[in-house]
Amino acid sequence: MTRFRHHEHHRTHHVGWLRAAVLGANDGIVSTASLVLGVAAAxxxxxxxxxxGVAGLIAGAMSMATGEYVSVYSQADTETADLERERRELATNQFAEQSELKAIYESRGLDSALAAKVAAQLMAHDALGAHARDELGISDSMRARPLQAAAASAASFAAGAIVPLIVAVVIPSERLIAAVALTSLVLLAILGALAAHAGGASKAKGATRVAVWSALAMALTMGAGTLFGAAG
Structure with a gap:
């Protein structure tokens, strides 16, 4: 008899990493394009x-990586401390910990007898894993990974930042401002629509929201470059 497996695909399965990648790329495009436009306007x-632009790419990527590393490392430290405390509690008072697990399952809708049975079986199989997952909300797939997070943030920022730099290299200086602004805004709108689609929201609203705020950032930076250029 063939056993049928039902696989469901939910947006929440990928929206987390996609959101982080899109935000990193957005930051890379906006900050680098704004920097390029500001210097060009001067x-x-x-x-x-x-x-x-290259200095902005390197500085921005390292800043993103450092910030993400520190943030995620703090989360990892918290997870480690919570797991260590849970390990000590399991070693000193396993009955109370099993009762705690039973209460969690009852709060999720299981009747008392079934909750007690599930708690006992999971405690016998992997007590720390059961408490980490169901009490602390920590699982292997969701564990904090500082180096991975830092590398992903730096890579996504650099991937976005390289776009206005490529445009600045290949486009003549007299058309550089218009080309960088237009290319960057189009890509930002696409990324905004992609992020909105992944989250089940309106693609048009997502694209518009990102494009409008990015255009404002570029305009302000260009204004500052124009003022300093005139003063110089």
Whole structure:
């Protein structure tokens, strides 16, 4: 007899990593494009624009990686401390911990007898794993991984930041501002729509929201570059 397996695909299975990747790429595009536009608006040479853009890419990627590493490492430290405390409690008072697990299952809808049976079986199989998952909300797939998070943040930022730099290299200086702004806004709108689609929201609203705020950031940076360029 063939056993039928039913696989369900939910948006929440991938929205977390996709959201992080899109946010990183968004930051890379917005910050680097704004920097390029600001320096260009100050009437600097194309080489100066590229130097500023490359410096912004490196600084931004490292800043993203450092911030993500520190944040996720703090989460990992908290998880480790919670697991160690749970391990001590299991060693000193296993009956109370099993009762605690039983109460959790009852709160989720199981009757008392079934909750007690499930708690006893899971405690016998992997007591710490059961408490980590059902009491603390920690699972292997959701464990904090600082280095992985830092690398992903830096990579997504750099992937976004490289786009306005490529445009700045291949487009002549007299058309650079318009080309960087237009290319960046189109890509940002696409990323906004992608993130909205992954979360089940309106793609048009997601694209518009990202494009409007990004355009504002670029305009303000260009304004600052124009003022400083005129003052110089």
């Amino acid at each position: 009437h600097q040479s194309q080489s100066s624009i590229l130097i500023a």
